[in-house]
Amino acid sequence: MNLLKLEMMNATERIAEALQMRGLFIEVKDDFIILSDENTQEDITKTKQLISSLAIPTFWQDNQFQVLVNRSPIVTMKKIIERSRARIPCPDRRLSFPVESLCSKTVWN
Numbered sequence: 624m625n626l627l628k629l630e631m632m633n634a635t636e637r638i639a640e641a642l643q644m645r646g647l648f649i650e651v652k653d654d655f656i657i658l659s660d661e662n663t664q665e666d667i668t669k670t671k672q673l674i675s676s677l678a679i680p681t682f683w684q685d686n687q688f689q690v691l692v693n694r695s696p697i698v699t700m701k702k703i704i705e706r707s708r709a710r711i712p713c714p715d716r717r718l719s720f721p722v723e724s725l726c727s728k729t730v731w732n
Contacts, residue, residue, distance in 0.1 A: 634695035638679065641703035642670065657687040677702055 632640065639651045647670065648661035658667050667686050674681055677699060680691040 629697065634679075634692050635690045637695045637697070637700050638674075638690055638703065641700040644700075644704050655684075655687045655689050659686075662686070673703065673706055676706075 629637075635651065635654055635656060639649055639656050642649050642656065647666060648659045650657045650659055658670060662670075671683060671688075674688070679695065679699065682689045682691060
């Protein structure tokens with residue numbers, strides 16, 4: 624992602640990108656961010672808590688939500704990515720290089 628693309632993103636795109644970088648499985652359809660079935664119920668609950676704690680106005684329906692503002696600061700993306708998380712490495716030992724960044728799952732503290 625380059626800086627120009629980042630600056631041109633709306634709030635939904637920025638939050639979706641940050642959640643993906645955090646390790647969540649999401650889809651964006653129209654203006655909704657959908658937490659797909661690969662996420663656990665705990666992931667969905669903790670995502671709701673995280674978004675709420677950052678005072679991002681949203682409308683939730685089950686495992687999907689709509690961001691109710693057009694713009695969101697880049698610092699919000701950073702907070703979503705870095706807010707208390709840990710990583711569990713992928714158990715696939717057949718690969719001969721570190722795979723933590725390729726196949727790790729978000730664990731909520």
